Amino acid sequence: MLSRPARHATAAGLMLALGAGLGWALADESEAAVDALGEQTGGSTTVPAVGRNAFSFPFANLDDEERQRFAVGNSFFRRNWVEAPASTTARDGLGPHFIARSCGGCHDQDGRGAPPDFKRGLNEQPIGLLVRISVPVDEAPKPDAARQAPRGGQGSSGAARHSLEGEGPMATAPEPVYGDQFNNRAVGGVKPEGEVRIRLKPVTGRFADGTRYTLQAPHYSFARLAYGPMQKGTLLSPRIAPQLPGVGLIDAIAEGDILANETAQREMSGPIKGRANHVSDIWSGEMRVGRFGWKANVPTLVHQTAGAFLGDMGITSRVFPKEACTAAQADCLASPHGGQTKGGGEGPEIDDTTLSHVVFYESTLAPPARRDAREPEVLRGQKLFQSAQCAVCHRPSYVTAGAPFPALSSPKVAGQKIYPYTDLLLHDMGPGLADGRPDGQANGRQWKTPPLWGIGLIRDVNGHQRLLHDGRANGVLEAVLWHGGEAEASKQRVLKMSGAERAALVKFVESL
Structure with a gap:
C-alpha cells in the first residue's frame, strides 16, 4: 500500500513510477511485481473475468450478507419499471418521459452504451445515448417555466446547433419547453418529446508513416418536436452511458488525491492543466469535488444514481421529488x-x-x-503510453479512502490499491471534441478524463468499441486521434509512431 506522501506524488513522478520495474516484471513473480503491473485492478475486490458477464460480478471479498444485498440491488437495477398505476407498486412510476425502462436498458450487462448503429442508418433512436440541453442564462426563462429538478440531458429542434463556442464560464438554465434532457419515449397518453437525429461528417488525416485514417464527426439535431420549437441558441451535449465496474472504488478516492492531481499539473511545465469541478451533492447538501459524469458534474454515486432514475426513467425519489415536466407539457403534468x-x-x-x-x-x-x-507487446505499449505523456491525465493508481456514505456501500472499498487510469479532472480537449455547453464549472471545451480500466472488455460485454463521450470513436486509436487542446502534444507523438508501436499502445490500453 502506498504511504500518504506517495499518494500525493507529482504527475511527473507518477509517470516515472508507471515505467519503473518493467525490466524485471516478467521474471519476478513476487507480489510487488504483480502490483507494479496493476494486474489486480481493484485490489482485493478484483475478479478474473472475461466474456459477456465480465462487468457483472460482485467484489471478490464480499461476505454472504453483502452478496445478498448485491443480489437485491441487481434485481432492481435490471428489471423494467412500469407505468402507474400498476399492481406492481414496488416498480411503478415509469415516466411520464423516459429513455429507458431500467438501469440496465442504458447499461446493458453493466456495460457501455452506444450511439445508433451507424451501419443501419442514423434515424434509429438511441437508448444508451442521451442528449442534455440548456440555454445561456441571459436567455433563460423564469424559474417556474422550466423543469424544477435538474436531471441530465435533452436536445433540440433543427434550429438548435451543436455550438463550439463557450470556452469561458457561462451560466445556463434548462431549455424552457424541454428542460435539461431530451427524452424520446413516453408512457401512454403522453407525447415523446421528439426524435434525435445524427449526421456524420468524415474527418480525414494521416500518420507520419503515410497511413491514412478517417474519423466520423457526429452532428446532432432534433425532429418531430412534440411541444413546439426549442429556444433559439439552445446548447446541446450528447452523452454515452459508461461501463460501471469499479464506480464504488472511484467514489472512495479521497478528494485530497484528486486535488493533488490538480496541484501537480499546475506546477508542471507544459499545456496540461486539469482542474476539479466543484459541485453540490444532492444527498448531503454539501459542496464536493465532482467525479462522475462526462464533465465531472456529479460528486457521489448516490447523486448520480438518483439523478439517472429521474432523468432517464422518470422515477422520483426523496432527493429528486418532482417529475421532470415543464409548464409547456400539459400531458406530462397530468x-x-x-x-x-x-x-x-x-x-x-x-x-x-x-x-x-x-x-x-x-x-x-x-x-x-x-x-x-506480462506480454512483451503490452509492456512495450505501456512504455509508449508513458513516453506520450498519457499517464499525466490518465493517472494509473490510487489507494482508496472510503465511501462518502458508508451505509450505501461496503467497508471493503477502503484501503484498496486500484488502477483506474484517470485524474478525474477537467481538461480542455480542443475544438474537435467541444460541445459548447458549460456544466457546473466546466466550460464548453472541457471533459473529465475517463477511467480506462475494463476498456478492453467492452467488445466482449457489449459487442462494440464506441468510445468518448458520445461514442464517436470506434476503438482506442480513434479515441486518441480525437484528442486536442491540452492533449494535442500527446496525439502528435502517437501520429509519429510506427504501425507496430500504435498496435502495442492499443494492446496495452486494452489490457487494462
Missing part, C-alpha cells in the same frame, strides 16, 4: 404518479431503501483483472 406516502399523498416512486440497494449494487461491481499484462 400523467399518473407512482408514489404514495402512508397518508395517501404523493410520495417518491423509489424509496430510500430501494435506492440504497441499487447504489450498493453499483458500488460493489468488481473491476475485472488485467489480461496479458
Whole structure:
C-alpha cells in the first residue's frame, strides 16, 4: 500500500513510477511485481473475468450478507419499471418521459452504451445515448417555466446547433419547453418529446508513416418536436452511458488525491492543466469535488444514481421529488404518479431503501483483472503510453479512502490499491471534441478524463468499441486521434509512431 506522501506524488513522478520495474516484471513473480503491473485492478475486490458477464460480478471479498444485498440491488437495477398505476407498486412510476425502462436498458450487462448503429442508418433512436440541453442564462426563462429538478440531458429542434463556442464560464438554465434532457419515449397518453437525429461528417488525416485514417464527426439535431420549437441558441451535449465496474472504488478516492492531481499539473511545465469541478451533492447538501459524469458534474454515486432514475426513467425519489415536466407539457403534468406516502399523498416512486440497494449494487461491481499484462507487446505499449505523456491525465493508481456514505456501500472499498487510469479532472480537449455547453464549472471545451480500466472488455460485454463521450470513436486509436487542446502534444507523438508501436499502445490500453 502506498504511504500518504506517495499518494500525493507529482504527475511527473507518477509517470516515472508507471515505467519503473518493467525490466524485471516478467521474471519476478513476487507480489510487488504483480502490483507494479496493476494486474489486480481493484485490489482485493478484483475478479478474473472475461466474456459477456465480465462487468457483472460482485467484489471478490464480499461476505454472504453483502452478496445478498448485491443480489437485491441487481434485481432492481435490471428489471423494467412500469407505468402507474400498476399492481406492481414496488416498480411503478415509469415516466411520464423516459429513455429507458431500467438501469440496465442504458447499461446493458453493466456495460457501455452506444450511439445508433451507424451501419443501419442514423434515424434509429438511441437508448444508451442521451442528449442534455440548456440555454445561456441571459436567455433563460423564469424559474417556474422550466423543469424544477435538474436531471441530465435533452436536445433540440433543427434550429438548435451543436455550438463550439463557450470556452469561458457561462451560466445556463434548462431549455424552457424541454428542460435539461431530451427524452424520446413516453408512457401512454403522453407525447415523446421528439426524435434525435445524427449526421456524420468524415474527418480525414494521416500518420507520419503515410497511413491514412478517417474519423466520423457526429452532428446532432432534433425532429418531430412534440411541444413546439426549442429556444433559439439552445446548447446541446450528447452523452454515452459508461461501463460501471469499479464506480464504488472511484467514489472512495479521497478528494485530497484528486486535488493533488490538480496541484501537480499546475506546477508542471507544459499545456496540461486539469482542474476539479466543484459541485453540490444532492444527498448531503454539501459542496464536493465532482467525479462522475462526462464533465465531472456529479460528486457521489448516490447523486448520480438518483439523478439517472429521474432523468432517464422518470422515477422520483426523496432527493429528486418532482417529475421532470415543464409548464409547456400539459400531458406530462397530468400523467399518473407512482408514489404514495402512508397518508395517501404523493410520495417518491423509489424509496430510500430501494435506492440504497441499487447504489450498493453499483458500488460493489468488481473491476475485472488485467489480461496479458506480462506480454512483451503490452509492456512495450505501456512504455509508449508513458513516453506520450498519457499517464499525466490518465493517472494509473490510487489507494482508496472510503465511501462518502458508508451505509450505501461496503467497508471493503477502503484501503484498496486500484488502477483506474484517470485524474478525474477537467481538461480542455480542443475544438474537435467541444460541445459548447458549460456544466457546473466546466466550460464548453472541457471533459473529465475517463477511467480506462475494463476498456478492453467492452467488445466482449457489449459487442462494440464506441468510445468518448458520445461514442464517436470506434476503438482506442480513434479515441486518441480525437484528442486536442491540452492533449494535442500527446496525439502528435502517437501520429509519429510506427504501425507496430500504435498496435502495442492499443494492446496495452486494452489490457487494462
